[in-house]
Amino acid sequence: MSERVLAQSLSTLGRIPGVAFVLAALVGIFASMTSGFTTGPNLSNILVQSSILLLLALPMTFIIMTEGLDLSIGAVLTLSSVVLALTAIATGSLAVAFLAAIAIGLAFGLLNGWIIAWLDIPPFVATLGTLGIAQGLSLVLTDGQSVVGMPAGLHFIYSGFLFGIPFPLVIAAVAYAVMHLVLYHTRLGTYVPALGGNREALRHAGVNDRLVLAVIYGIGGLMAGIAALLLTSRMSAAHPTAAIGMEFDAIAAVAVGGTQFERGEGWLFGTLLGVITIGVLRNGLNLLEMPSSVQVICVGVLVIVALFLDGVRKVQE
């Protein structure tokens, strides 16, 4: 009898994704090793700091589920941030600057989609190309210098509160809810695993698969544009190299969250856990006064450990 109970609890345990164990372990480690980790302000800080990453990781989940990849998302975020800052200075209007940032993000996303869907260039290569273009444009537009002197109102986006909740969290929560709705309750979302799992079937079902694919990359660019509001607000400036390598964290968060790189298997909640896990890891290492280079190494190790745990779980199934 007790054996069966044990077996049952083991199988329940087996259904919990590897990322949850990793997250619990990290929280335990940092809580015991640092004094400031478990304080309310720090935990809130972790979530706020994770919000930008979440905005990138959500569409990245969609993209990876289509068996694609978006390497340009960090560079597009940087470019959107630069455009936001320059437009704000040129026009003095934050609204126009926000729209410009979002528009440039969306444009790059759709450009990715067009190159991948209609020119049939593999996503890795296509987005590597647009990464270069976006990165280069950022440097050209800024002359390699930081853009400073933002209007005062910009501060609110990252540091403000709405009903007592940090504003970045509100944006992140809304983004998560919308993306969840899209993935699980709309036609577009239904076609995401189909693009990765059996594109032929989608075509046979009379769906314009190219258009769907382009729209998904478009969403990625759009979210990068929105993330640019948070990023620029956080720094009250735009740096032409601000979000270099963000795509690494975004892809890592998706992978840690259990989304597979083939056959269209994916899980949006896993990505949320993945983002928080990376946030916890970076925050904890900050408290331990580790340099950011060490943090990158640790994120790399995290990806491998989480995927290994997932692999073990699958074998047991």
Next chain:
Amino acid sequence: MAKRAAKTRDCKWARDETMKAANSTLAEDVRAGTQIVAPTLELRGISKTFPGVKALDNVSFPVWGGEIHMLCGENGAGKSSLMKVLCGAYVADAGEMFHNGEKIEIKSTLDARKFGIAVIFQEFSLVPYLSVAQNIYLGREFPGKLPGIIDRQKIRSEARRFLAMIGSDIDVDTPVYKLGVAQQQIVEIAKALSQNARILVMDEPTSALSDSETEHLFGMMRRLKANGVAIVYISHRMAEVFLLGDRITILRDGKMVATMLPHKTSPGDLVQKMVGRKVDAIHRRGANIKAGEVALEVAGLNAPSGIADINLTVRAGEIVGLCGLVGSGRTEVARAIFGADRITSGDIMIFGKKFTGGPDKATRSGVALIPESRKAQGLALIRSVGDNIVLAALDKLFPSRVFQPGRARQSAEVMIKKLRIATPSPRRAAQVLSGGNQQKVVIGKWLTADARLFIFDEPTRGIDVGAKAEIFALMYDLVENGAAVLMISSELSEIVNVCDRAYVMREGRIAGELPRDRLTEEDILQLGMHHE
């Protein structure tokens, strides 16, 4: 009444049973005021040419509502091309199509669906990480109350309704990747039904089904037929062709050879028309078997894949069958012997030596596995025929570990000639060959590697009659030259005709062994069936 008479005159295939069904449908059609003097679908002079190949050459035939129209022909005869023209994947170069007497054009999948044409391919068009319900309504999701949001409840309930219609209780929320091939087939059929298909085209639907599932499918087809649905059914199984067919149309080399009534023809005649020359479907092997040394001995084998206490022996010069229902553990035994799956206990002796290790060691010990899933496991599809042939023999051909294209080509050409593989060049990609020729490439790969124990898993699945005979002739050649063969097959007639003896599996265990004099379909079924 005049219309009915006209139809009766038009299609002189009036088997009693069929006519009863057709008449009742006719009466409904008259009430509904629909045009009934014309076939539901008629092809006239359809041609389709690809560079170097005339896939379809002036094909004409009508399909009537309420009939099951068998489409037979060897692989490469043009059946797949015809299906693709019907579903809108290909556009015909020449010819016309008529739907209820009206000229139509099918240029896309949506066009085909508009005219009620649904095609069920052998390679399923299902998405692994969508649920059964989502797959059934893929591309046709019901809109919900809010704009842009789909009605998931309705998708589930409608999917459940269509599955119930064919007597299936698969949970509609199960992701498709968790389903077996047979269940996926059922989902495909439910999908076609849900599209209100009036013309259903099925490509060898029973090749992956068990007997009871097949029975279910046939029952469902008869119901659809009684409801006036026109069914075009592609099959390589003679029994099905004669059991279900109201008419039989034969294609050969892209041309329509004949349309016949089943009671006015015979399997021999059919096969002859398909291959264009006189052959027997399967030669029964002579009784002069010279069994030699023990090639394979399995003792007390248990494996986590679900097989238990497996004992079997195969000698050189023998063809030994391994049969049982789909899912009884046949493939698992083959994979365990080949080292592709882990085993927990038991001994595998290959040519007298204890075997442990993976497929690489099995290959070096002279074991060859010709897997069930030719395209996924047997071949590197996008690589050339030549590359595939030398793949398992690289160590042997190039002891210096340096690839020499000339020598590889030479080995490949020898094999292409020896096995009469129909390919213009060893450089042609394996994926463009017909099923029978692909199977020969797989066999050629192992011959090149000097394999002496061949495990065939469903060697004739999706292969036409002419090529089947060739595959078996090859098998006979192998054993005559001292190789040993273990053959898994769901087609009992193959086991009975080809094998010298057979093991029958049931629920992961060997249920019994049948020597040649007791090797009949009845005995195999008796042993293989579940008895509870």
